[in-house]
Amino acid sequence: EAGVVQSPRYKIIEKKQPVAFWCNPISGHNTLYWYRQNLGQGPELLIRYENEEAVDDSQLPKDRFSAERLKGVDSTLKIQPAELGDSAVYLCASSLRGLAWETQYFGPGTRLLVL
Amino acid sequence: AQKVTQAQTEISVVEKEDVTLDCVYETRDTTYYLFWYKQPPSGELVFLIRRNSFDEQNEISGRYSWNFQKSTSSFNFTITASQVVDSAVYFCALTRVSGGFQKLVFGTGTRLLVSP
Numbered sequence: 001e002a003g004v005v006q007s008p009r010y011k012i013i014e015k016k017q018p019v020a021f022w023c024n025p026i027s028g029h030n031t032l033y034w035y036r037q038n039l040g041q042g043p044e045l046l047i048r049y050e051n052e053e054a055v056d057d058s059q060l061p062k063d064r065f066s067a068e069r070l071k072g073v074d075s076t077l078k079i080q081p082a083e084l085g086d087s088a089v090y091l092c093a094s095s096l097r098g099l100a101w102e103t104q105y106f107g108p109g110t111r112l113l114v115l
Numbered sequence: 116a117q118k119v120t121q122a123q124t125e126i127s128v129v130e131k132e133d134v135t136l137d138c139v140y141e142t143r144d145t146t147y148y149l150f151w152y153k154q155p156p157s158g159e160l161v162f163l164i165r166r167n168s169f170d171e172q173n174e175i176s177g178r179y180s181w182n183f184q185k186s187t188s189s190f191n192f193t194i195t196a197s198q199v200v201d202s203a204v205y206f207c208a209l210t211r212v213s214g215g216f217q218k219l220v221f222g223t224g225t226r227l228l229v230s231p
Binding site: 004042043056089091093098099100105108111 | 147159160206211
């Protein structure tokens with residue numbers, strides 16, 4: 001069974017440029033998560049999707065970040081315009097139904113560097 | 116509010132030594148779940164174990180063991196006879212059962228370096 005797929009693995013951009021990250025969750029997983037992991041920190045949830053619906057986006061900086069999960073499968077996270085402080089690893093995860101006891105499966109992440 | 120504290124930023128051991136990674140959590144909920152994840156250099160977080168708040172039995176899986184103590188709000192992780200392949204960052208995480216949906220709160224992680 002294929003795991004969570006993310007692309008690109010690495011991205012270097014200049015500040016004020018836009019950037020997008022793509023995630024394909026494990027087949028059949030209804031719940032998809034985007035996390036941001038700053039250097040030396042644990043992942044922090046940005047947004048959670050149940051199928052196509054964003055059910056928890058309270059931590060997403062909505063002035064510059066946007067996300068979508070069309071058709072309830074793969075998802076795209078966008079930053080426009082990027083700032084220096086956005087440099088981090090962006091992790092995508094998925095779980096079957098998003099219930100408390102379920103395991104979240106993580107992708108390898110996209111490492112973003114904003115210059 | 117939920118909080119997970121991993122006070123050990125980095126631990127260095129020599130292969131075959133035993134090592135314990137500490138995890139202390141805070142929550143007002145009576146029902147919650149605790150997790151340990153491993154993050155190797157490749158970047159993805161790998162699930163190791165899940166424990167619910169009503170199950171205080173310790174667990175052993177090969178060289179790994181976990182000690183859950185509600186009285187001290189701790190969920191410590193021990194690796195016996197460590198190996199170089201155990202080198203990674205280990206995260207402890209907590210989730211409340213809020214409307215049945217999961218919201219993981221991670222600690223800051225402990226980097227384990229195992230040298231040959």
